[in-house]
């Protein structure tokens with residue numbers, strides 16, 4: 429092939445040299461090292477490589493930022509905080525993992541355990557079932573007491589593995605759950621995820637631990653469902669749940685039995701009866717009714733099919749805390765290792781109620797007295813969202829085994845709650861905005 433002629437009159441000699449060199453590629457089949465073609469290709473390639481490098485660096489920075497936010501548990505500071513929180517102080521006998529530590533019951537029991545010297549590590553996913561700011565505020569109380577809350581989900585096997593590798597927990601107080609009876613109609617899978625999936629993930633981790641911890645966990649009065657024998661005793665039938673929430677709590681009880689039977693895990697189920705008190709749950713009636721009465725808004729009171737009033741065995745938080753602590757103190761060690769049970773392990777179920785059911789209308793009257801304000805009562809037929817007509821605990825077994833003795837009557841307990849509510853949500857305290865726009869299901 430003939431070499432193309434480069435005509436270059438009047439051009440700068442350096443440019444002529446380059447243009448001539450550019451023809452080199454035609455004759456030799458490859459670009460001359462001085463050609464435009466070669467130089468421009470090289471420049472383009474360098475720019476492209478630089479671009480790729482910049483893009484990759486950008487990806488790395490994004491991934492690092494994302495992972496470091498999603499997995500705060502991968503750094504040394506996190507491990508130090510967990511270890512510090514797990515340290516026992518003088519008088520402490522156990523090292524407890526409290527799941528749901530930023531929750532209502534979890535935060536109270538964590539503080540009680542820490543106060544007497546036990547090592548306490550919290551775990552909570554800070555979900556937004558009700559305003560998260562309240563959970564953050566509880567968590568900040570715990571932080572001040574030296575309790576670190578790991579932020580993560582129970583279903584995260586890697587997180588649990590890492591946590592159990594770092595700390596030898598003697599006890600697990602498992603209170604994390606998707607709570608609320610009526611919301612289960614709206615979001616059933618949230619209950620399956622937390623109450624069934626999360627519980628099994630935790631049991632799996634405990635079963636594999638060496639040595640295995642003893643487990644105390646929250647069941648619910650709702651497992652009695654349509655049971656009509658009063659008061660409710662632990663041996664009564666619990667196979668007629670009225671809500672999906674209750675069904676998942678019943679599932680927990682049978683799952684717990686299986687792990688106790690096969691793997692020797694020591695397990696105690698506590699059936700809580702409508703727990704109320706300071707730092708409580710905004711989705712529950714005592715809280716939302718208080719808010720509405722204070723704000724002059726109507727409250728909705730459910731009625732049975734023949735106009736009957738519903739009744740609950742409302743139980744004050746301090747009594748529940750005592751029941752939880754006594755259950756941990758009396759829990760025997762698990763008996764398994766290497767995925768096998770070596771002898772029969774402890775399996776217990778207790779009612780933790782107040783033993784004095786109160787009709788919802790009377791409970792509202794007590795609230796009115798403490799709030800010094802009348803409620804606007806809107807009475808409607810009970811919607812078919814899983815409520816039961818009444819609950820009433822027989823606590824003979826808990827009394828005998830745990831020394832459980834509920835001592836706060838509803839009026840005293842609501843007085844304490846109202847005092848807390850008024851100081852926490854007082855105008856200007858900055859907390860009132862937390863509840864704005866929130867409406868319990």
Ligand SMILES: O=C(O)[C@H]1O[C@H](OP(=O)(O)OP(=O)(O)OC[C@H]2O[C@@H](n3ccc(=O)[nH]c3=O)[C@H](O)[C@@H]2O)[C@H](O)[C@@H](O)[C@H]1O
Pocket residue numbers: 607608609648649650651700701702703711712713714728729730738739740788815
């Ligand atoms: O012991 C339990 O196992 C459960 O207790 C709690 O459920 P409940 O007993 O339903 O409490 P809560 O909502 O305070 O309603 C109280 C009463 O007010 C009635 N109620 C409620 C709302 C309303 O708008 N109107 C009304 O009449 C209502 O019908 C009821 O009669 C926990 O939420 C739950 O997580 C679980 O732990």
